[in-house]
Amino acid sequence: MSSEAQQHEAHDSLGRRPARPVRMLDVARAADVSRATVSLVMTNSPLVADHTREKVLKAAQELGYVYNRNAASFRTQRSYIIGLVVSDLRNPFFGEIAATVQQFLSEQGYFVVVVNTLDNLEQQEHALTRLLESRADGVLLVPCPGSDVARIREVNELMPVVLLTRELDAPEVSYVGSMDYDGGAAAARHLIEVHECRRLGFFGNTAPGSAGEKRFNGFRDTVEAAGGTLEPIWQGNHIELTSQSYRAFRTLLETSAPPEGLVCNSDNVAYGALRALRDSGFMQISDCRVIGFDDVEQSALWSPSLTSVSVSRADLGVSAAQTVLAAIRGELKQPVVLRHQSQLQVRESCGCAMAGEIA
Amino acid sequence: MSSEAQQHEAHDSLGRRPARPVRMLDVARAADVSRATVSLVMTNSPLVADHTREKVLKAAQELGYVYNRNAASFRTQRSYIIGLVVSDLRNPFFGEIAATVQQFLSEQGYFVVVVNTLDNLEQQEHALTRLLESRADGVLLVPCPGSDVARIREVNELMPVVLLTRELDAPEVSYVGSMDYDGGAAAARHLIEVHECRRLGFFGNTAPGSAGEKRFNGFRDTVEAAGGTLEPIWQGNHIELTSQSYRAFRTLLETSAPPEGLVCNSDNVAYGALRALRDSGFMQISDCRVIGFDDVEQSALWSPSLTSVSVSRADLGVSAAQTVLAAIRGELKQPVVLRHQSQLQVRESCGCAMAGEIA
C-alpha cells in the first residue's frame, strides 16, 4: 500500500513528463469521483450534473489529462473518423469540396481526414485499408480510374462508402455527383445554337468511369443529333493540369486549325487551352469558343472570363456528407444515388459577354 | 468445450457479417501458428520466415481479417499518423503542399491526415486536440493568426510540432518557411530598379505573424530606402480570395488612380487585382505593374502571365516532412528553423515579357 502511494507521489513531483501518463483514474481521484463519472463527462453524457462535470473538467485540466481516443475507439470499435479520399488536392475543385465537407461533418462531431491519391490505385488501396484498420465510420471516395469494383463493394460492406463525382458500376454503393451527361449536352447546345459552331471538339480526360466520359457522351450525342462535326483530334486524354493542357494544345495547334467550339473537361484544362490559342496567334474569341467545367473561383476573373458548366461544390459536399451520416446511423434502407443539376455560367470565353479578343 | 466449438461454427456458417469479427487469434488458428507469429507478420517483422509469412497472409485474406489498428495504437501509444493542419485548402498553394507531404510521408509508412482550419482558432484547437487524443506522432501546422503561443508550445511538449509557412514567437518550436522578407524586398527592387516605379502599393493580408507581414516589411523597407512612395490606400487587409480581391480593388479604383507598381500577397489576390484593373479601364501593363507571391501552377498561363515570387512548395513540403520525422525519431537536439530562398519569376504582368496590354 505504501509503495503504491509513493509511486504516485514520485511522478507528480519532479520529472517534466511523468513516466506514467495521467489517465481517467487519476482524474477521478483528483476530482473525487468515480472513473465512470469521468468517462461520462468525457463523452458529453447528459447523465452527469453540471456541477460534477465542471469539477471533473477542472481536475483534468490541472493534471494535464489527455483523453486517450485510441483506447476508447478500441473499446467501442468506432472512431468518429470519416475519410475523404480525393484524386487531386491540387485541383481547387476538390479543395473547395474538402472545405465544405469538413465544416459540415466537424459540426456533427466527426473528424474528417483528407487523403490524396493522385489517381494512383496503390495509394487508394492504401488509404482505404488504413481507414478500415482504424475503424473509420465511413468514407467519401472519388475513385481512381481503373478501381477494382469488387474491392470497393467489399469495403462498403465493412464501412459505408459514398462515391463522389465518379460513378462506378456498383448499384449497392451510394453515389453523389452531378448530371455530367446533361452538362456536356448543354455546353454543346450552347455552342451550336447560340454561336452556330459546326466543327466541335472535346478536350480533357475521358477515362472510362470518369465524369469526363459522361460529359463527353452528352456532348457527342448532342453534336451528332444537330448534324455537327465532332473532331476527334482534340481528345486530349489523361490531361488534368493546366500546364499539361497548354503544352498538348499548343502541339495540336501546330498542325491543325482549332475547332469553332471547344468544351474542356475542367476549368483547369480550359485555362491551358485558352492560353495556347493566344500564344499560337488565335486572338479572336470567334477563332475558338471555349467552355470549361466546374466553374471554380478563379474562372469568373480569368481573361477572358470563362464560360463554364457549374456544379455546386457546396451542394455536392453537403449532400455527400449527409448521405454518409445517414448510412452511419443506419437510416439508409438502400443506397442513395444523387445527381446534382449543373448549370451553364455564360461569360466571355464563348463569345457571349463583351470581349472580342482573347488576349 | 462443446459450447465454445458450436459458437465458433455458428457464425462461420450463416450470417453475412459474423457477430464476432475475426481477430488475430482466428488467423493464427487457421494458419496453424501462434498469435504472436501473426502479430509479427502484421508488423512486418523480419523475425518470421517467408514461408510462414505467406501462410499467415493467405489465411488472413481468406478469413477477411482486418488488422485492428486502434488496438495496436492503444497498445503501443503510437499511431503512425501525422497531422497536416492548414489554413485553407481552397488555396492551390496548400493543395500542392499537401500532395507533396503526403507522398513523402506515406513512403515512410505514415498516414497523413489533412485538416482545414479556415483560419478559425476554434477549428485549429479542435484539430490539435483531436490529434493529441489520437496519439498522432507529429503535426505540421500552419498556425492561424492570433494563435495562443503558449498552447502551441504545450502541444509541442506532447507531440512534435513543425510550424509551416507562418512563424511564431516560440523558439523551441521548429519552423519551415521561406524568406518572406527577402521576397518582398526583391519584388520592390524589381519594380523600382527595372521598371522605375515611384508610387508603390502592397495588397493583401498583412496580419501580425503572417507571411504577409514579413513580405510587406521587406517591401516597405526597400521602397523607403529607395526614396519611393508607399501608398497606404492599397493595404487591403483580410483579403485572401480572388473574388474578394477583385471587389476590393475595383472599389479602390473608383476613387484613386492605381500605383505604378503593386505587390500582392498571393497569386490568388493578384488575379483579382489584375482583372479589376482591366475592368476599370486600365488596359496597359504600365498603368500598374503587378507582382504576385507563390507562383502557383496557373500563374504562368494567366493573361497576362503573372510575375511572381516563387517559393517551392515541393521543397517546403519535403523539408517540413523531414523535420517532423527527425523530431519523431528523437534525432533533433534542438528545434530546426529553415527559411527557403524565394525567387522572382519574371513574366508579363510587370511588363518584362512581350505583352503590352493587360487584356
Place this chain on the structure above:
DNA sequence: TTGTATGCGTTATCAG
C-alpha cells in the same frame, strides 16, 4: 523462429 502470459485505458453493465 515460435509459443505463453500480461497489461495497455477505456466503456458497458448492473446493482446500489
Place this chain on the structure above:
DNA sequence: CTGATAACGCATACAA
C-alpha cells in the same frame, strides 16, 4: 449519480 468488474485485440518480454 456511483462503484466494481469484465472485456476489447494487440504487442512484447521471456522462455523454449
